[in-house]
Amino acid sequence: MSSLVLAIDIRNTHTRLGLAADGVLAAQWSLGTDAGCTPDEAVAAVAGFFDAVACGLAPIEPGAALEGNDLPSQAPLADGAIIASVFPSLTEVWVEAARRLTGTRPLTVGPGLKSGLKMGFSDPASVGADRVAEMVAAKSAWGAPVLVVDLGTSTTFELLDREGSFKGGIIAPGMRLGAAALASGAAQLPSVELRAPRALLGRTTAEAMQSGIVMGEVARIDGLIEMIWADAGYATPVVLTGRGAEAIAALMRHEASVDQTLGLRGLVELYGLNRR
Known part of the structure; x- marks a missing residue:
């Protein structure tokens, strides 16, 4: 068995x-x-x-x-x-x-658990457990350097540098959080389905919101990838995970792999590393 x-x-x-x-x-x-x-x-x-x-x-x-x-x-x-x-x-x-x-x-996952990662972070204990698991799996599958983008409640970026160290990251509001804020904060704006609009310039309020939220997220991810690469001094493989990652990857200018098992595979690897 x-x-x-x-x-x-x-x-x-x-x-x-x-x-x-x-x-x-x-x-x-x-x-x-x-x-x-x-x-x-x-x-x-x-x-x-x-x-x-x-x-x-x-x-x-x-x-x-x-x-x-x-x-x-x-x-x-x-x-x-x-x-x-x-x-x-x-x-x-x-x-x-x-x-x-x-x-x-x-x-x-937390302080005291071996991850095999070097943490170039001011406060390693504050790094989210989900982010640690994703970086472990990404390093195993793509090596280093690698950039992980997770589309969740927040949109997060994690960079493992050429030495395999967690260089740092970016945390921004996710698409669904942005959509909810728009709908609740503006009296005349409705809740909308998060999907790519038929055209960049919406001809209805809902289409305009979809363009702003979805295409805005695509532009933000593409733009931040360029800024991260410029800051690091080199390009990296990009891995997307999270809800809607397949749709976002298809709209991006940068090539990106999609892996919806990243966090779970990282947990399995962490278990093996710490149970030996």
Whole structure:
């Protein structure tokens, strides 16, 4: 039977669950982050994820060696777990759930956990756990230097320099945050679907907002890539992840890879690094 590891990536709006078999991410699942979630509810969510994997309803990563009969029928459901959380009030909720699911206390990404990264950052402890996991996976897949752009509640940029050190980053409001601010802050502006407009210059208010939000995000990412490269003195591979990354990458001037498993794969790698 495969060695199974549960990876839990808690973000502001979504929580991603991953299941790794023998150190390779095999399946993933996404659910809305609930500030009122209890350990019982978290356990139920993971149990539902495992059921979905067993029934072939959860996305299985290409090349993953995972069969339905590899999954335990009762607890412990995995040999261990690792958690990255940007939602402090939920961290212990999921720690308790993971302990019940695996029979052991999970690893949590933070101070004291080995990452294999050099942190050229004034306060390494303040770097978000999700960003650490993404950089670990990006370095493993693309080497160094590499620039990671995450499209979430915030749009973040992380640069690993030629020596593999975290050079620094940029944090800006994300598209959905910008759209919500427009709709709530201007009495006559509606909520709009976030998609590329048919033309750059909108002929309706909704189209104009879509252009400003979506194409504005594309221009911001392209522009900041140029500024980051100029500051570093060299170009890098660019990796996009997060909601809408595929659509944004298709509109950008710069070539960018899209990897929606980046954070979960980074967690699996961190687990292996710290359990040896």
